[in-house]
Amino acid sequence: MSGTREVDVAVIGAGSAGLVAFGQVRDHTDRAVLIEGREYGTTCARVGCMPSKLLIAAANAAYGAREADRFGVRAGSIEIDGTAVMERVRRERDRFVRLAVQSMHRRIDDEMLVRGRARFTDPHVLELEDGSRIHAARIVIATGSRSHVVPALEAAGDRLATSDEVFDWTDLPASVALFGPGVIGLELGQAFARLGVRVRIFGVGGSIGSIRDPAIRALALERFREEFPLHPDADVRSIEAGTDGVRVRWRDGGGIEEETFERLLAATGRRPNVEDLGLEHSGLALDDRGVPVFDRYTMQCGESHVFIAGDVNSDVPLLHEAADEGRIAGANAGRWPDVRAGLRRCPLSIVFTEPQIARVGLGRDEAEARCGDQLAVGGASMRNQGRARTMGVDCGEIRLFGQHGNRRFLGAELFGPGMEHIAHLLAWAAQQRMTVPDMLDMPFYHPVLEEGLRTALRDLNASLKQTGAPDDECMECGPGT
Known part of the structure; x- marks a missing residue:
């Protein structure tokens, strides 16, 4: 040309x-x-x-x-x-x-x-x-x-890899220091750990995946630590590349810890x-x-x-x-120049760890900011949930958010087995602006993981006040808007 x-x-x-x-x-x-x-x-x-x-x-x-x-x-x-x-x-x-x-x-x-x-x-x-x-x-x-690689990680030299480069590896490394316990970092970190790689994950600020609810974050931290060391707010003191690998030093409690890894993997955002x-x-x-x-x-x-x-x-x-x-x-x-607003669907994100992490619609902080005292919260534990128990995966928590008055479902934070499927059901309900009673009218088979969702919906429904703001108030809370 x-x-x-x-x-x-x-x-x-x-x-x-x-x-x-x-x-x-x-x-x-x-x-x-x-x-x-x-x-x-x-x-x-x-x-x-x-x-x-x-x-x-x-x-x-x-x-x-x-x-x-x-x-x-x-x-x-x-x-x-x-x-x-x-x-x-x-x-x-x-x-x-x-x-x-x-x-x-x-x-x-x-x-x-x-x-x-x-x-x-x-x-x-x-x-x-x-x-x-x-x-x-x-x-x-x-x-x-x-x-994106934060400058401090470049000290790892040619042992540094990004999440974009991982899939060109021809073999699994013996050990990986992974920086960034976000969505990508958690998925890759757990996968490598389950494949026999010695993994340690370092983060900054305490966040884990896309979780915002403090109780769910604490539960997730406990569960992931059963499989690999995870420091969501690490005080890393130095990173040094040597002939034997990458040496990472960090403060843990009152002392300095040190460990050497074959590779350093950066999952520090895009x-x-x-x-x-x-x-x-x-x-x-x-x-x-x-x-x-x-x-x-x-x-x-x-x-x-x-x-x-x-x-x-x-x-x-x-x-x-x-x-x-x-x-x-x-x-x-x-x-052009006929510019029109398009459909932005209900927010939906899923982290494919085990247990899975998902967010739907408004998170708790968003719902509180928009609805104030009109916000209602309900939930249920997946601990000992019937179907989860039979499969040996009974761990997790469901947290649901609704609005007093119109009893509309607003959003959810999820941690547990099969949450990719439960999240889709909730996203459809949120985009349709369904009320919590309407959702409870839907069929639930037995025994399925979705019965854990029904338990959470019942808990949320019990906390919802039927009087208060009329149906047209706090419309900005609707995740489909």
Whole structure:
């Protein structure tokens, strides 16, 4: 490509958000291009959702075999072939990536695909690495994110790896110091521990995954510590790379502890890919991270012709949210200047540890901030819950939030077995703005884990006052808004 190409819409980034956005754009115009400067294939398929679940599946198979003895099943000695584990992870990962790329090429004509990194030189002009330019009436930024490494961890030298690089390993390390007990760190840390890797996780500030409820956080900390050492608020004093590995020193109580690990894994968050976009030439207002300020219901940046979608905006870095944002951004870019608010679904997040962690709708802090004394709280323990007990996984807690007066269900924080499925039921109920009595009218089979949810709903229902704010008050509490 040479010279300047005139298009109606340019989408920068061919990940989950960009692909969905481009599909929406095509409903309105054929004068469009999809620009990608990195490898094709989404974050989910290449370094995110799918390879991590492949690793977790292997880990849970090993854990299940190891724990079978308590059911009277003698599995014998468990041998973990790290090379075979990682070979399957890479093989299946590559298949997911290949299918995603093939699907893209089937749906998008080659002349609409532009290879190269693009940067703004003008609010309507994007310049590529080869010097060619694209003049676009509208632009969608969907450049995604990458692993972020805090500077202190760089002392690990060539023994440092990010969560994006793990899935290219050809074997399991003997030991890992993992920094960051967030969603990614907890999933990878537990998976490696179950696969026989010596793991120790360090965090800052005390957070664990996406848990905000203090009681659930304390329960989760106790449970995870049964499998691996976890320091959610570690006082790390030094990190040193040596010939024998990475030496980590930290203060624990009154003394200094020290341990050497084969690898140091950074799971310390992700950074939006905005540095090389030339946003200083875009005319857009930027926040303190250098990300364009945008409306999350229209995905429009200010009052401009530019829209932003997916992980690059750091709003809700989840695949289903990226797809929704891409749908909204692409539709608005395509039919510009007719900009419309799109559907933002009930917030839903799941951490695929065992037990699983999930959040739905409003968390307790959000519900308290918005509803004040209209907030009602209920819950139930999964300890000794019937179906969980039969499976040997009776650990966890369900916390539910509702609103006095209209008795509407607002949200939940969950920790326990099968919470990925319970979270979906609750998200559907929240988006439909169901009341707690309506939810209790739904069928519950016996014996199932969902009976634990019914117990929690009964507890919440008992605490709800039937009088108080009329139905139209505190509407902002509705997680579907």
